[in-house]
Amino acid sequence: MWKDVRDREGGAIRPVTFRGRVCRRRVAALDVSNQKEIVSAHRGGVNSLQVDLTEGRYLLAGASDGSAAVYDIQRSTDYEGGGRIAKHRSLLVVDKQHAHGHKFSISSVVWYPVDTGLFITGSFDHRIKVWDTNASQVVMDFKMPGKVYGTSMSSVATTHMLIAAGTEDVQVRLCDIASGAFTHTLSGHRDGIMTVEWSSSSDWILMTGGCDGAVRFWDIRRAGCFLVLDQSRSQFGSRSPLAESSSKKQSVPQRGASSTISIAPERKVPHYSNTRKLSTSQRGKLIKGFDTQRLHPGMSSSRNRSTAHYGAVTGLRATKDGMYLLSTGSDSRLRLWDIESGCNTLVNFEATHLHTRPLGLAVGEDSSLVFVPCMATVKAFDMWSGATSRTFRGHFESVNCCFFSAHNQELYSGSNDRQILVWSPPNKAAVELDQEVNGGQRGPDSDQDRWSD
Template identity: 30%
Template sequence: METVRSTEKVRCGQLSSIKYRSSIERCLTTSHVMSSVSLDQKEQVATSYVTYADLECVDYKYLLCGLSDGGVAIYDTSVVKEGSIYGEVGSVKGGQRGTHKYQVECVQWYPADAGLFSTSSRDKRIKIWDPNRMKVVDQFDIDCHIHHHQMSPVATKHSLLAVAGDSGEVILCDLRSGTSTHRLRGHDGAVRTTQWSPRVQHLIASSGCDRTVRMWDVRGSHPFIMALDANHHAAESFRRNKKIKRIPQAHKSQVVSFCFTHDGLWLLTFGRDGELKLWNSTTGRKMDVSYGEMFTDTRRNLRMAVTPSMHPDLVFLPCKSKVLVLEILTGRLVNVMSGHFSTVFGALYNPSSMNLYTFGNDHNFITWTPKIFDVNELEEDENRTLDLLELPKRQRVTQDNWSSDED
C-alpha cells in the first residue's frame, strides 16, 4: 500500500525520485527481515495442546485454535495480559456441550468476516459456531472420518464448504441450505486436504493418499479438470485422452501439505517423499525449482504458510521439529527456525504484525517475531543525497558562454 501511495505522489510531482527510491527500499527490506526471525518467549496462548489454528483475515487479530480435547479457543493477538499471555476472547473446553468427541482436525474463520467459524473432527461432524456466544448454530453430519475442510476465500456466488475425508470424495456442503450438494469422485483412497483457489471462486484442488493432486471446477456436471503430473507429462493430454491408464501422480508418496500462493497463480505441494514442488495452477505444469532435500516424519496433514505481497514471496514449511523459510520462485533457503522439540504441525503468518505462529506435537504454541529494521540508515543516506543535489551545479567545460549582438 505504501508503494502505491508513493507511486501516485511521484506521478503528481509531490515526491522526488530520490525519496521514492527510499520508500521502495523500505518496502523491499520488510521481505528480508525473515532471515533474522527470533523466538518470542513472552507472547503465548494459555491453552491445552493446539492441533490446528487459523487467523481471521479482516483485522488479523483474532486467533482461532482447535484443541486436542475437542474444544476451541479464541485469542486476541493485539492484547497481551499478565503473564505474557494473549488475551482470551472465548473458549469451550472439551467435554462441554457442542464440542467434538475427538481432537479438532481443522478450524477456519468465515473468510468474509469474523461473524462465524467452523470446526471439524474425526467424529464425522462439521460444526458452525457463533463466536460471540461460543455456541454451535449449525452442524453437518458426514458419513466418513474428516481430515480437513475449507470455505472459499473469494466466493461471491456460492457458499460451499469443501470436506476431505476417508470416503475418497471431496464433499461439498452448502452453508445456506445446510445440506451436502455435490461429491467430487476420483481419488483412490482417503482425501487428505482441500484448497480453494484464492483467485477463481469455482476452482478447488484436493490431495489424497493416492499421491495425486486433482483440480476441480465445481460449476459443471463433469467437474474434474486435471491431475498434477510430476513426470512432466501434460495434464491436458490425460484429461482428453481417455485411453491413458496411467494416473499422473504429484509425489512418490502421500501428499501431506499443499496450498496456493496468495495470488492463486502457483500451487505448492509437499509429500512424505521429502519433496516440495511448485506448480502452475492454470496449466498444471511442474516448475523447475529445486528446494533441496527435506524430511517429514508424520502422516497427518501439515499446514504451510505463504507471505502475501512480498518481494520475494516466502513459504514457511514445517519440517520435523523445524520450520524452513524458502523463497517460492527460486527455492533459496532463507532461514531455519528451531524452537520446537517435536514435529511441527503448522505455521500461520500474520501479514499485519509480520509475526509467525507455529504449533506442534510438543504441545507448544510459539510466536516468532521478525527483526525490526532500523530505517535511520536509509534516511541518512537519503538526506546526504538530497544535500548533494542542492549544491550549485558546475558549468560544463564545453559550454558556450558567449552571447550574440542580437541578444
C-alpha cells in the first residue's frame, strides 16, 4: 500500500491506476461488517436492493411482505456495543398498511437514476408504482397484465424516462413517467419475462431474459428484436473481427451505387437488385454489426428460436463499460456474453446451484468480479477465469439479491431470513484511533475535531 502511495507521489503511476489498486484491495478484503448494521424493517424475504446512483447514500429495499424501505447507509441513527456498531434504521417504509401500498410481494425496486426524489416498485399485484420519496405518496400507477418480475431504468439515458417491465405476460412493456402511458410493447418472447436490463452504453438498447430461455436485444426505436443470444454460438479469448461470412452473405451497396444483395436461401427473403427499391420495413431488416437478419417477431426462423439457457433466464447484468453481459438461468449456469458479437465467451464458471426465481446479480467496479446469490451464500466469481474468488456466508436462508456500491466498495445482500447484510472492507486503523481518542467509546460526535477555540 505505502509503496503505491510513494509511486503515486513520485509520478511513477497515474492517479487512476492508484485508485484502481486501492479499490481492488478493498474488494478483496470484503467481510461481514462489524461496524455497520442495517436494522431490517421487513417481515418477509428481501427480494431486491439498490443503492442510489447519484450520492451512493440511500439503500432501497423491497420485500415479499409487500413493503419497501429506504435506509441511509452513510449516517447512522444510533449506536450499539459501546458505540462501536452503527445502527442504520429505515428512514421511510411503505407497506400494506399504506393507503396506496402493494398488496402482494414486491419483486423489484429501482431508484430514479438522476434524483433520489423518486423510486419505482414492481409487485406481484400486477402494479408498477412510482413513489415520491419525500411525501411517501404514489405519483404514478401502471396496471400490468400479470405479475411483475422485474423493472429497470436506464442509468445513461438523456432522451427518455422509460421503465422497462418484465411480467408473466409474453410482451415487454415500456412505461413513460413523463406521460404516464405505455409507449412500447415489445413482442418476441414465447413465455413470461423474468428479467430486464438496459445497456450501460446506449440510451436505446434493452436486454430481456424470459422463461423460454431466450435473451433478446431490442432497439426501442425499431420494431422487433435485432439479436437473440445463442449458447452454441461461441468464441474463445478476446473479441474477434466480424466473421468473413457476413460479408459473403450480404453486401450493402455504397450510396448512389447499384449492386445485388445476396441473402442465404433459407431465410426466404426475395432478392432485390437495388436497395433503393426496398421499402422502409424491408431495409429495417438488415442490421449492421451482426451476422444475422433483423427478424420480425412473427417470423419463423431457427435463429429467432435460439436459447441462452436450458430453462428460464433468471438474471441479467451488463458490465459498466457495456461490452459484456452476464446471465444466469434455472439450469444453474452462469454465462458471459460478448455484446458486440453476440457470442458466448465460453468462460467456465465453477459449478454452483442457482435458484429458479429472479436473481439480483452485482458486478464489481472494474468488472473483475461478479457476485451471484447461491442458496444461502453469495459467491464472487472471477469474470475472466470463472474461478470462485470468495464465498460470503452469513445468511441463514436463501439469498435473493445483492448490490455492489462503487462509492465505498461495499456489498449488500438480501435474503429470505428478512435480513440485509453489509459486507465491507475492514477499517482497523479507524477503530483503533477512535478507541484511543474516546476511551473505547464511539459515538455520533467521535468524528468531530478536538481543537479548542
